[in-house]
Amino acid sequence: MELAASSARESLSAAAAGLSPRQLVEIYRLMLLSRRVDDREILLKRQQKIYFQISGAGHEALGVGAAMAMRPGYDWFFPYYRDRALCLALGFTPADMMLQAVGAATDPASGGRQMPTHWGSRALNIVSLSSSTGTQLLHAVGCAEAGRYFSLHPETADKADGDYRAFRDVTFHGDEVVYASIGEGSTSQGEFWEALNTASNKKLPVLFCVEDNGYAISTPVEVSTPGGNISRLVANFPNFFFIEVDGTDPEVSFHAFQAAVAHCRAGLGPAFVHGHCMRAYSHSLSDDDRLYRPQAEREADALRDPLVKMRARLLRESILTEHELIALEHALEQEILAAADRALEAPLPLVSEITRHVYSDDLDPTSSAFATEQHAAPVSVTDKEKVSPDAKSRTMADLINACLHDEMRRDPRIVVYGQDVADASREAALAEVKGKGGVFKLTAGLQTEFGSERVFNSPLAEANIVGRAIGYALRGMKPVVEIQFFDYIWPAMHQIHNELSLLRWRSNGQWACPIVIRVPIGGYLTGGSIYHSQSGESIFTHIPGLRVVMPSNALDANGLLRTAIRCDDPVLFLEHKRLYRETHDRAPYPGPDFAIPFGKARIVRPGSDLTLITYGALVPRSLQAAERAKREHNIDVEILDLRTLNPYDWESIATSVTKTSRVIVAHEDMISWGYGAEIAARIADELFDSLDAPVRRIGAMDTFVAYQPILEDAILPQPDTILKAIVDLKAF
Numbered sequence: 268m269e270l271a272a273s274s275a276r277e278s279l280s281a282a283a284a285g286l287s288p289r290q291l292v293e294i295y296r297l298m299l300l301s302r303r304v305d306d307r308e309i310l311l312k313r314q315q316k317i318y319f320q321i322s323g324a325g326h327e328a329l330g331v332g333a334a335m336a337m338r339p340g341y342d343w344f345f346p347y348y349r350d351r352a353l354c355l356a357l358g359f360t361p362a363d364m365m366l367q368a369v370g371a372a373t374d375p376a377s378g379g380r381q382m383p384t385h386w387g388s389r390a391l392n393i394v395s396l397s398s399s400t401g402t403q404l405l406h407a408v409g410c411a412e413a414g415r416y417f418s419l420h421p422e423t424a425d426k427a428d429g430d431y432r433a434f435r436d437v438t439f440h441g442d443e444v445v446y447a448s449i450g451e452g453s454t455s456q457g458e459f460w461e462a463l464n465t466a467s468n469k470k471l472p473v474l475f476c477v478e479d480n481g482y483a484i485s486t487p488v489e490v491s492t493p494g495g496n497i498s499r500l501v502a503n504f505p506n507f508f509f510i511e512v513d514g515t516d517p518e519v520s521f522h523a524f525q526a527a528v529a530h531c532r533a534g535l536g537p538a539f540v541h542g543h544c545m546r547a548y549s550h551s552l553s554d555d556d557r558l559y560r561p562q563a564e565r566e567a568d569a570l571r572d573p574l575v576k577m578r579a580r581l582l583r584e585s586i587l588t589e590h591e592l593i594a595l596e597h598a599l600e601q602e603i604l605a606a607a608d609r610a611l612e613a614p615l616p617l618v619s620e621i622t623r624h625v626y627s628d629d630l631d632p633t634s635s636a637f638a639t640e641q642h643a644a645p646v647s648v649t650d651k652e653k654v655s656p657d658a659k660s661r662t663m664a665d666l667i668n669a670c671l672h673d674e675m676r677r678d679p680r681i682v683v684y685g686q687d688v689a690d691a692s693r694e695a696a697l698a699e700v701k702g703k704g705g706v707f708k709l710t711a712g713l714q715t716e717f718g719s720e721r722v723f724n725s726p727l728a729e730a731n732i733v734g735r736a737i738g739y740a741l742r743g744m745k746p747v748v749e750i751q752f753f754d755y756i757w758p759a760m761h762q763i764h765n766e767l768s769l770l771r772w773r774s775n776g777q778w779a780c781p782i783v784i785r786v787p788i789g790g791y792l793t794g795g796s797i798y799h800s801q802s803g804e805s806i807f808t809h810i811p812g813l814r815v816v817m818p819s820n821a822l823d824a825n826g827l828l829r830t831a832i833r834c835d836d837p838v839l840f841l842e843h844k845r846l847y848r849e850t851h852d853r854a855p856y857p858g859p860d861f862a863i864p865f866g867k868a869r870i871v872r873p874g875s876d877l878t879l880i881t882y883g884a885l886v887p888r889s890l891q892a893a894e895r896a897k898r899e900h901n902i903d904v905e906i907l908d909l910r911t912l913n914p915y916d917w918e919s920i921a922t923s924v925t926k927t928s929r930v931i932v933a934h935e936d937m938i939s940w941g942y943g944a945e946i947a948a949r950i951a952d953e954l955f956d957s958l959d960a961p962v963r964r965i966g967a968m969d970t971f972v973a974y975q976p977i978l979e980d981a982i983l984p985q986p987d988t989i990l991k992a993i994v995d996l997k998a999f
């Protein structure tokens with residue numbers, strides 16, 4: 268009667284219509300397995316042997332139905348926490364689940380880092396999920412885009428030495444479907460709509476499943492969803508297959524998923540399965556639904572419990588006897604009990620391993636592998652564009668653009684997208700017009716050279732840009748995306764903070780998404796005002812897992828961007844708008860292999876009296892101040908340009924401060940809680956004995972940048988501000 272999960276799956280998916288008694292029994296077994304794992308976890312939580320519990324109770328029929336229609340390890344899965352039955356039916360075991368519940372080192376999804384039900388399995392293509400509701404849908408979209416790209420260009424999946432590709436395994440089939448699920452409450456998230464947008468527009472094989480249990484914790488569906496039915500709201504998206512089903516009936520659910528999968532696999536576009544299920548228990552063990560659901564409502568819902576209904580059906584149709592059902596239930600209990608007992612004995616994670624997988628273990632961007640700075644070797648390529656070093660001075664904008672061209676030629680897995688980055692989305696226009704190539708023209712000519720498949724405009728939605736990039740990257744591609752202005756990075760912050768920087772760590776190194784986000788930043792624009800002048804780099808250096816780079820000149824921008832693109836970590840690449848086309852920071856083109864390692868400061872000006880630590884637009888302003896300090900006050904200032912803010916070059920800071928005994932940290936961003944606070948605190952802590960004066964900081968006033976130039980000048984630090992601080996500190 269009982270089947271092993273894998274062989275059962277074969278027999279389950281064999282039937283196109285009309286399920287056999289044997290299949291119905293197997294469906295019930297999987298549903299019951301899911302429910303009983305929940306029940307065991309609830310017991311363990313009450314005994315304080317595990318630390319959190321959220322159940323999939325009431326969602327089992329939908330999950331088993333979906334798994335039956337799909338191919339584990341072939342299709343891709345971006346489930347959410349209610350998908351216990353789905354994961355069990357795909358091949359995740361109760362033992363895997365129990366190991367996560369106790370937080371064991373051998374928890375296959377996260378090594379004890381994530382709560383239970385935060386699934387993840389490389390073998391099954393179940394991508395590690397966060398607790399954030401809805402973010403994963405955009406990953407699913409990017410994942411589908413990458414699958415399509417690899418199937419159209421299979422040669423690009425080959426391993427390559429010398430960059431992240433050496434460490435990213437690529438698998439694809441050409442017709443894989445990407446499953447992504449979400450609760451009905453979470454469809455209120457913007458990312459849900461942003462995912463539907465791109466899946467629809469690009470006809471991607473993403474199967475969206477909304478598991479509608481009528482509540483988002485205590486908030487009923489009509490509060491979240493106008494009219495109370497999400498199917499009605501999404502019905503006009505083009506290219507979709509839509510179906511709304513009773514998600515408490517596994518057979519009905521299975522047939523819905525079969526039709527949806529067929530649509531996706533045939534390349535006709537995405538699918539949307541809206542399953543009405545129920546919540547058999549409260550939202551989680553931290554919730555008590557008796558506080559907000561009347562008894563009659565709870566009792567009516569209980570009548571729709573998929574387990575109760577399926578059991579009754581097996582009896583009604585004489586598929587199993589009461590005795591056989593009890594035997595089945597008993598066997599499952601024993602299996603789960605044994606799994607729980609083993610999990611409670613499992614080794615716990617090591618405290619010494621806590622920071623493992625914050626960054627790539629494989630490729631260190633601070634290493635000498637990226638130190639071609641002194642000996643950039645030109646590579647000959649058969650392209651009409653000049654790619655060898657030359658003597659002509661180029662702006663930062665030119666050399667960033669040149670690096671993007673070089674790297675896209677070298678690495679066919681790079682895609683570039685963002686708002687207005689294409690030359691022209693309507694390709695035919697390019698016969699008549701020059702093309703846009705970004706609002707600052709940094710991506711000019713990329714679409715023309717590499718085509719619209721690799722360089723394209725995104726919707727005006729920053730979370731969409733970053734979320735999809737995560738999906739692309741976890742398949743092994745390298746998105747180099749643009750956020751048009753730093754001031755508008757905030758809609759993507761959720762993706763950056765909770766997903767991008769965390770995927771590797773939370774999955775214990777199973778998944779990674781090394782993308783590059785290029786972002787024009789900063790003020791000194793004379794009229795840039797509040798929403799085109801923002802800084803805020805320390806907000807991002809405060810995120811473990813994310814590299815933050817901020818060059819101050821054309822040559823550094825070129826070499827650091829190359830390292831950012833080739834490395835195996837996610838990188839936020841901050842480009843100061845004011846420095847894009849300055850005359851003082853230009854440099855000749857250094858060739859297509861010029862790279863600068865992260866974490867190596869540059870001594871902009873050697874000096875002996877005082878150290879000035881800075882970066883970005885304050886580098887030229889500090890230099891001006893230092894020259895005047897020398898001329899007018901005979902103070903010899905040493906300027907360090909950090910170039911990368913995470914990691915940063917502590918060694919060079921310590922060497923310089925030890926030499927000069929006086930230090931100022933200067934940045935454009937607001938002074939309070941800014942980047943300088945961290946550097947100053949560490950200097951005070953570790954170099955106290957070397958100091959002859961307090962550590963000083965320079966930064967903007969604690970306010971946003973105003974439009975009127977006299978206000979802007981007063982708000983942002985100027986060379987005069989820096990000079991005054993130098994003179995004061997020397998006299999201390």
Ligand SMILES: Cc1ncc(C[n+]2csc(CCOP(=O)(O)OP(=O)(O)O)c2C)c(N)n1
Nearest residue numbers: 349398399400450451452453480482483484
């Ligand atoms: C972005 C985000 N906001 C809030 C939460 C807290 N939270 C967790 S689950 C949940 C309700 C989700 O409801 P629904 O999408 O209907 O899924 P269900 O739990 O009912 O299956 C909320 C508000 C979260 N995890 N993520």
Ligand SMILES: [Mg+2]
Nearest residue numbers: 450451482483
């Ligand atoms: Mg819900």
